Amino acid sequence: MTQLPLAELHVHLEGxxxxALIRKLADRNGLTVPEGVFETPEKFRWVDFLDFLRTYDLAASVIRTPEDYRDVTYEYLVGCAREGAIYVELIASPDHAANVGLSDADHYAGIAAGIDDARAATGIEARILVTAIRNFGVEAAVEIARRHAEERHPYVVGFNLAGDEAGYPPAQFHEAYAIAAASGLGCTVHAGEHAGAESVREALTLPVSRLSHGVRAIEDPALVAEIAERGIVLEACPTSNVATHVFASYEEHPLRKLHEAGVKWTLGSDDPPYFGCSIGGEYAVARERFGFEEGELRTITRTAVQASFADDAAKATLLNRITASDDRHDH
Known part of the structure; x- marks a missing residue:
């Protein structure tokens, strides 16, 4: 069997x-990793979603320089390519960069160097989604949207919103999204993860073509029908959802039900070392725990490329790679 081509639209770069890499960067920057980040040398420590966000921020605080961002990006993308990934959209947070004194230009230069080096090494393609963080407030989100509308690195192709969903519902962020969409950025938003169907319904009033998670739409059948009808694509992260107790188990996760209702979806690892997963692992979960067949998983990769925010030329190249892989697989 030839390797299945994979694509990922939902993964947080710092995550x-x-x-081991967090310790290496801390050492390089003369820092001590903050207390309480690790449970064991190989495992991050957190107990629930808000605690996870705290640990994540502490770990991310040692990623300081363009070189650090290059290394994080490169290591991740090369690992994805090893599993068969041909395209990844990396969610990057200018707030995390600003917190350690990095300008947008230096932040993206570091990430772009990682993307370029990974492409040269493996052929993988990647782009950047800029994200605002809900808990930093509405004004901060507007400011990020405005900054990226005026001037942005060519690899920055989309706008997202992450953080504490329950505390900061989507409707508060209309202005930021209007600015981002008008500037030509593709839009997606974290919704239907740590808040229910009402959060997804509200998210759909934003100019989005995708939803980060979105799976709790299952709580409202009319909403599921609307998502299917509008062709909104869900970035499903099943292992993340089980790890953070959105659903108790894969058995209770609604991915199969959403699929049967005609909803389009893709797979993402979200924050792989925190949740013990990878993009290849998520495809394996889809096959082994949800019963999707290889042909269906090839369609999922195609959906991800079509729903990506890459430019048309890059999409065409990626779709050709999938088709070539299909041809090899069929013979």
Missing amino acids: TAPP
Whole structure:
């Protein structure tokens, strides 16, 4: 069997760095990793979603320089390519960069160097989604949207919103999204993860073509029908959802039900070392725990490329790679 081509639209860049890399960057920057980040040398410590966000921020605080961002990006993408990934959208937070004194230009230069080096090494393609963080407030989100509307790195292709969903519902962020969409950024938003169907319904009033998670739409059948009808694509992260107790188990996760209702979806690892997963692992979960067949998983990769915020030329190249892989697989 030829390797299945994979694509990922939902992974947080700072959240890809495993404990060993976080320690390496801390050492390089003359820092001590903050107390309480690790449970064991190989495992991050957190107990629930808000605690996870705290640990994540502490770990991310040692990622300081363009070189650090290059290394985090490169290591992640090369690992994805090894599993068969051909395209990844990395969610990057200018707030995390600003907190350690990095300008947008330096932040993206570091990430772009990682993307370029990974492409040269493996052929993988990647782009950047800029994210605002809900808990930093509405004004901060507007400011990020405005900054990226005026001037942005060519690899920055989309706008997202992450953080504490329950505390900061989507409707508060209309202005930020209006600015981002008008500037030509593709839009997606974290919704239907740590808040229910009402959060998803509200998110759909934003100019989005995708939802980060979105799976709790299952609580409202009319909403599921609307998502299917509008062709909104869900970035499903099943292992993340089980790890953070959105659903008790894969058996209770609604991915199969959403699929049967005609909803389009893709797979993401979200924050792989925190949740013990990878993009290849999520495809394996889809096959082994949800019963999707290889042909269906190829369609999922195609959906991800079509729903990506890459430019048309990059999409065409990626779709050709999938087709070439299909041809090899069929013979």
